[in-house]
Amino acid sequence: MTEVQQLPARKDVPEELTWDLTTIFPNDEAFEKAFKDCIAEIEEVKKLRSESFSAASLLSDLKAMEKLDRHVETLYVYSSLKSDADTSDNKYQSMNSRCSDLASKAEQAVSWFEPAILKLDQSEVANMVNSNDELKQFEHFFDELFSQKDHILDEEHEKILSSLSNIFQVPSNVYGIITNSDMKFPIVKDPDGNSVELSNGVYSKLLESTDRSVRKEAFQKLYSIYDQFKNTLASTLSGEVKVHNFSAEMRKYDSAKQVALSRNHIDQNVYQNLIDSVNKHLPLLHRYVKLRKKLLGLDEMHMYDLYTPLFGKSPISYNYEEAQAESLKALNVLGPDYISHIKDEFSQRWIDVVENKGKRSGAYSSGVYDTNPFILLNWQDNLDNLFTLVHESGHSMHSYYTTHNQPFQYGGYSIFLAEIASTTNENILTDYLLKHTDDVEVKKYVLNHFLDGFKGTIFRQTQFAEFEDFAHQQEQQGNPLNAEMLSDFYLELNKRYYGDGVVSDPEIAYEWSRIPHFYMNYYVYQYATGFAAAIDLSDGICANDQDKIDKYLNYLKAGSSEYPLDVMKKAGVDMTSTDYLDNAFKVFEERLNELEKLV
Structure with missing residues (x-):
C-alpha cells in the first residue's frame, strides 16, 4: 500500500x-517579562492626559506614546509569528x-x-512645531491628523471604539482558525501517483x-470542503463587512471604501479607474484564455486548467x-547595498521556509x-515560489530601508505603496529571466508565467475588488450576506471576467470563501495598482537608468x-491618471504577441 506523504x-x-x-526575544520568558513591563x-x-500643551509637554507626550507603541508592536509581532508557525499550538494562540x-x-x-490635539487650532499646533527642532519632525504627522479632523470622534467615543477593537x-x-486548523482536507494523488494530504x-x-486528472481532483476535492463550510464562512465574512461598515458610519464616512482609501489619502477615482480600465481590457484576457x-x-477548458x-x-x-542564488543575480541591478541586505535576509534566518502542520497558509x-x-x-x-521569494523580499527591503531612514512616526508605509515594492521585484525577475536565456522553451515558459502573473494580479485582484465592493454595498443597503447570494454573484462575475473560452465550474462559485484578503478591508485592489505601477518603475531599473534606480x-x-x-510622483509614476494602467495593458499585449510569435 502506498504510504501517505504528510x-x-x-x-x-x-x-x-x-x-x-530570538532576535526579538531570546525566549518566551523574556517575552513574558516584557509583557508585564x-x-x-x-x-x-x-x-x-495633558489639559493644555506647550511645545515641551507635547514632545514629552509624543515620546511616551512612541515608547509604548514600540513595545506593544514588538510583543505583538513576536506572538503573531509564533502563532502563525503553528496555528494549532494553543500556547501561542493564547499569547497572540x-x-x-x-x-x-x-x-x-x-x-x-488626538481629540485633545484637534480641539486646538491648527495654527497653534504649527507654532509649537516650528518652535522646536524635534517637534519639527512631526510636521507631516500633524498635517495628516488635521486632515482627518472631521472623522475623529470625541474622547469618550474614541475610547469606546478602541475598547471594541479586539x-x-x-x-x-x-475565519483564520477554521481555514488553517479546523478544516480537514482529503488525500489526493500527486502527478507521480503518490497519496498526499491536500x-x-x-x-x-x-x-x-x-496531468489534468491531478488538477481536476485537487480542484474538486478542495472546494468540496469549502462547500461544506460555506454557510459558516458567509457568516464570518458578513461579520467582517458589518465591522467595516459600522466603523465607517461611526466616523461619518459615506462608505467603508472611503474609509480605507482615505487612510492612505487615495482618491476613490484611483479605485474606480482600475475597475473601469480592467473591464475595458477584458478582451485581452479573453484572448489569452482562448490561446x-x-x-x-x-x-473544453475549465477553471482548473x-x-x-x-x-x-x-x-x-x-x-x-x-532560488536564493537566482534572486541575488536578478536583483543585482538595484545595486550593492540592496544586495547586501538580501544576503542578510537569507543568512540570518529572517525567513520561515517550509510548510508544516498547522502553519498559516500563503506567504507574507x-x-x-x-x-x-x-x-x-x-x-x-x-518557478512560482521563486517569484514569491523575490516578491516578499521586496516587501522586506521596503521595510528595511524605511526603518533605517525614517524616525518611528514615519517608519511604516501604506499598503498602497507596499505592493509596488514587491511587484517591482517580480518584474525585475521576469526581465532578468527573459534576457539571460537563448532557450526558446524557457522564453515561452517565462512569458507564460508573466501573462499568468498579470492575469492573477491585475485581472484577478480587480475581480476580487469588484466582489468586495459589492459585498460592502449590499450589507450597507441592508441586504443579508448569505452563502447563496455571495456565490451567485461571484459565479456571474467569474463568467464576465473569463468569457466563453472557459467553463466557470460550479465549484468556483465558492472561491470567495477561501480568500483571506476579504478580511482586510479594501486591500486587494492595491495588488493590481501596485503591479501596474511596478511595470513603469521596473522599465527604468532594468534599463540601468541610474536616475530612475536612485528615485x-x-x-x-x-x-x-x-x-x-x-x-509615487517623486518616483516617476502619476497614479491619479490612467497612463500607468494603459502602459501595463500595453506590455501585456506586447508579451502576448511575443508568445504567439514564438509558438
Whole structure:
C-alpha cells in the first residue's frame, strides 16, 4: 500500500529553515517579562492626559506614546509569528490573543490624545512645531491628523471604539482558525501517483500539474470542503463587512471604501479607474484564455486548467537554495547595498521556509520598527515560489530601508505603496529571466508565467475588488450576506471576467470563501495598482537608468513621510491618471504577441 506523504510537525522542521525569533526575544520568558513591563507602562501613559500643551509637554507626550507603541508592536509581532508557525499550538494562540488585548488597552490609554490635539487650532499646533527642532519632525504627522479632523470622534467615543477593537477582530480570527486548523482536507494523488494530504500550499502546486486528472481532483476535492463550510464562512465574512461598515458610519464616512482609501489619502477615482480600465481590457484576457485553450489542445477548458504551464513541465525549477542564488543575480541591478541586505535576509534566518502542520497558509512579510523584517513561506520547488521569494523580499527591503531612514512616526508605509515594492521585484525577475536565456522553451515558459502573473494580479485582484465592493454595498443597503447570494454573484462575475473560452465550474462559485484578503478591508485592489505601477518603475531599473534606480531607492526610504501618491510622483509614476494602467495593458499585449510569435 502506498504510504501517505504528510506535512512535518513544527518540531521536525530543520532549524535553519525556520525564522530566528530570538532576535526579538531570546525566549518566551523574556517575552513574558516584557509583557508585564508593558502593562505597567500602559498605566503610566494613562496618567498623561495633558489639559493644555506647550511645545515641551507635547514632545514629552509624543515620546511616551512612541515608547509604548514600540513595545506593544514588538510583543505583538513576536506572538503573531509564533502563532502563525503553528496555528494549532494553543500556547501561542493564547499569547497572540493576550497581545491583541494588550494592544487594545494601549489604544485606549492614548485615545485621548488626538481629540485633545484637534480641539486646538491648527495654527497653534504649527507654532509649537516650528518652535522646536524635534517637534519639527512631526510636521507631516500633524498635517495628516488635521486632515482627518472631521472623522475623529470625541474622547469618550474614541475610547469606546478602541475598547471594541479586539471584538472587531473576531470574524477574521474565527475565519483564520477554521481555514488553517479546523478544516480537514482529503488525500489526493500527486502527478507521480503518490497519496498526499491536500492543503492550500499543496493545492497551488497540484493546479500547475501537467496531468489534468491531478488538477481536476485537487480542484474538486478542495472546494468540496469549502462547500461544506460555506454557510459558516458567509457568516464570518458578513461579520467582517458589518465591522467595516459600522466603523465607517461611526466616523461619518459615506462608505467603508472611503474609509480605507482615505487612510492612505487615495482618491476613490484611483479605485474606480482600475475597475473601469480592467473591464475595458477584458478582451485581452479573453484572448489569452482562448490561446491557452488552443495550446493545451482542449475541447473544453475549465477553471482548473488556468494555472498549468502552457508548455508542459517547466524547463526550469528551483529548490530553495537555487532560488536564493537566482534572486541575488536578478536583483543585482538595484545595486550593492540592496544586495547586501538580501544576503542578510537569507543568512540570518529572517525567513520561515517550509510548510508544516498547522502553519498559516500563503506567504507574507512581517516585522516592525525594532525588529528585522520576517518572511513566511510555504516553499514548493517551482518557478512560482521563486517569484514569491523575490516578491516578499521586496516587501522586506521596503521595510528595511524605511526603518533605517525614517524616525518611528514615519517608519511604516501604506499598503498602497507596499505592493509596488514587491511587484517591482517580480518584474525585475521576469526581465532578468527573459534576457539571460537563448532557450526558446524557457522564453515561452517565462512569458507564460508573466501573462499568468498579470492575469492573477491585475485581472484577478480587480475581480476580487469588484466582489468586495459589492459585498460592502449590499450589507450597507441592508441586504443579508448569505452563502447563496455571495456565490451567485461571484459565479456571474467569474463568467464576465473569463468569457466563453472557459467553463466557470460550479465549484468556483465558492472561491470567495477561501480568500483571506476579504478580511482586510479594501486591500486587494492595491495588488493590481501596485503591479501596474511596478511595470513603469521596473522599465527604468532594468534599463540601468541610474536616475530612475536612485528615485526607486528613495521611494523605498520614504516610509510614510509623505502621502503615497506624492511619494509615487517623486518616483516617476502619476497614479491619479490612467497612463500607468494603459502602459501595463500595453506590455501585456506586447508579451502576448511575443508568445504567439514564438509558438
